[in-house]
Amino acid sequence: MPELAIEVSELRKSYGPVEAVRGLSFGVERGEVFGLLGPNGAGKTTTVEILEGYRPRSAGQVRVLGQDPEERDRRLHERIGIVLQSCGFYPRVTVREAVAHFAKAYPAPRDPGETIALVGLEQKADARTKDLSGGQRRRLDLALALVGDPELVFLDEPTTGFDPAARRTAWGVVRRLKELGKTVLLTTHYLDEAQELADRVAIVKDGRIVAEGPPDRLGPGSSRYRVSYLSDGRRVEHQTDDPTELLHRLTRDALARGERLEGLEVTRPTLEEVYLELTREGDSV
Amino acid sequence: MALAWQQFRFERKQFWRNPSAAFFNFLLPVLLLVLIATAFSGDEDELEVLIPGVAGMGVLATTFTALSFNLTILRDEGILKRIRGTPMPAGAYLAGLVGSAALNAFLQVALVVAIGALVYGVEWPRDPLLLVLLTGLGVVCFAALGVAFAHVIPNEDAAPAYTNAVFLPLIFISGVFYSANGLPPALEAVAEALPLKHLIDGLSAAIVGGSGDAAGAAAVVGAWALAGVVLAVRFFRWE
Numbered sequence: 399m400p401e402l403a404i405e406v407s408e409l410r411k412s413y414g415p416v417e418a419v420r421g422l423s424f425g426v427e428r429g430e431v432f433g434l435l436g437p438n439g440a441g442k443t444t445t446v447e448i449l450e451g452y453r454p455r456s457a458g459q460v461r462v463l464g465q466d467p468e469e470r471d472r473r474l475h476e477r478i479g480i481v482l483q484s485c486g487f488y489p490r491v492t493v494r495e496a497v498a499h500f501a502k503a504y505p506a507p508r509d510p511g512e513t514i515a516l517v518g519l520e521q522k523a524d525a526r527t528k529d530l531s532g533g534q535r536r537r538l539d540l541a542l543a544l545v546g547d548p549e550l551v552f553l554d555e556p557t558t559g560f561d562p563a564a565r566r567t568a569w570g571v572v573r574r575l576k577e578l579g580k581t582v583l584l585t586t587h588y589l590d591e592a593q594e595l596a597d598r599v600a601i602v603k604d605g606r607i608v609a610e611g612p613p614d615r616l617g618p619g620s621s622r623y624r625v626s627y628l629s630d631g632r633r634v635e636h637q638t639d640d641p642t643e644l645l646h647r648l649t650r651d652a653l654a655r656g657e658r659l660e661g662l663e664v665t666r667p668t669l670e671e672v673y674l675e676l677t678r679e680g681d682s683v
Numbered sequence: 684m685a686l687a688w689q690q691f692r693f694e695r696k697q698f699w700r701n702p703s704a705a706f707f708n709f710l711l712p713v714l715l716l717v718l719i720a721t722a723f724s725g726d727e728d729e730l731e732v733l734i735p736g737v738a739g740m741g742v743l744a745t746t747f748t749a750l751s752f753n754l755t756i757l758r759d760e761g762i763l764k765r766i767r768g769t770p771m772p773a774g775a776y777l778a779g780l781v782g783s784a785a786l787n788a789f790l791q792v793a794l795v796v797a798i799g800a801l802v803y804g805v806e807w808p809r810d811p812l813l814l815v816l817l818t819g820l821g822v823v824c825f826a827a828l829g830v831a832f833a834h835v836i837p838n839e840d841a842a843p844a845y846t847n848a849v850f851l852p853l854i855f856i857s858g859v860f861y862s863a864n865g866l867p868p869a870l871e872a873v874a875e876a877l878p879l880k881h882l883i884d885g886l887s888a889a890i891v892g893g894s895g896d897a898a899g900a901a902a903v904v905g906a907w908a909l910a911g912v913v914l915a916v917r918f919f920r921w922e
Binding site: 450451452472473475476480482484485486487488490491495499500502503504542546 | 686689693696697700701760761762764765767768769770771772922
């Protein structure tokens with residue numbers, strides 16, 4: 399069993415009387431894209447910033463690439479790349495200069511030109527960073543995180559504020575990272591993003607994980623399949639763990655009555671439905 | 684060490700691309716020097732006050748003011764936080780940043796002394812070694828205090844007000860443009876407690892053989908330097 403890229407167990411973090419993270423546990427395998435999904439204020443960013451070495455934890459165990467990030471060992475920072483939520487640049491340097499400068503801090507950096515191409519900023523390589531658009535700045539964020547050729551990349555809401563085309567580009571970069579064998583920890587409040595990119599997702603609410611698994615298999619309790627059809631113009635819906643049995647019964651009864659099941663659908667709850675159900679306000683878990 | 688050098692070069696590149704910083708660092712003190720020196724060009728005593736005074740002001744502006752201002756911006760914009768997420772050691776980063784400010788301070792002092800000698804006929808420094816040592820000590824002192832003061836400045840928008848609130852009164856009471864000896868006793872006592880007047884006294888001794896006690900001046904500036912370093916390290920904020 400190879401060592402996990404990230405191991406978090408019973409992590410807690412309080413800011414004064416406020417407990418932002420309340421006993422969070424999860425593991426991320428090497429080469430995996432893992433998504434932390436949840437509403438704003440759920441504790442995602444606090445968790446990620448503890449893993450990145452920015453904040454001390456209040457309790458629990460954390461290992462990142464086998465090390466404790468709180469020690470702030472330089473060798474750990476050489477192996478990780480960080481895209482923070484909002485972070486400025488040196489305004490008076492060009493994209494190429496910024497990437498080349500950050501490359502110097504790493505022992506075996508990726509070629510700066512290649513890194514700029516990887517995030518699709520070739521056209522803007524000689525532009526000053528202050529002249530970049532929001533989406534281009536986010537791509538530069540990504541380039542600066544990748545120039546050290548990290549094994550593990552943290553992406554904290556990497557596409558917030560992107561237009562649809564820029565999001566597709568960013569998603570392409572994350573898929574490319576996965577092809578390159580990198581481990582990615584992604585936080586997002588976009589469900590389609592988690593569904594699209596993550597091998598596994600943990601839904602975080604109020605500092606706790608309320609569901610975890612591959613995005614297409616996440617489902618609350620027993621309501622895993624939904625079977626619905628039209629009866630007298632109205633949609634009738636059943637939920638079941640065993641759609642084979644349910645469908646057999648429904649179609650048998652319908653045939654016996656000489657009817658057709660109009661608009662018959664068998665669906666799994668989408669990640670969005672699971673998410674909305676799990677993170678509903680005032681719904682304590 | 685190599686990274687500190689890289690950071691230093693990167694800071695230099697940015698400095699020259701920022702015309703307003705270059706103006707405030709080099710041209711404004713020179714402009715003030717030229718205006719006042721021209722007004723008093725026949726008055727040798729005034730010139731011998733003015734040259735060390737503007738040199739001291741230059742050290743203050745290029746280190747204390749520039750560093751506290753820039754660090755506030757770097758912190759507010761999240762650039763410090765970004766750097767903290769990379770393997771760049773904090774010491775190398777700050778060495779590059781402070782080193783760039785120190786170079787500006789030395790260039791400024793050299794410029795002021797050269798203008799004084801070439802344009803206004805003030806003598807070349809009597810004790811160049813003492814001048815370099817005192818400038819270096821002043822740089823350490825005001826750079827450390829600048830890093831520490833950045834902690835007090837709440838945000839980017841407040842930075843000009845905070846830095847000027849220190850800079851302007853300090854140059855007013857420390858004898859930059861005129862001798863500080865005629866000040867009311869209360870103001871004089873404040874100036875005596877702060878490092879700029881002592882730095883100027885020391886520079887005066889080094890440049891024009893002023894009557895100031897260079898060793899005593901160095902002791903006061905050195906004590907402030909020590910306090911500045913302690914405060915800067917103790918209160919440094921990355922975000």
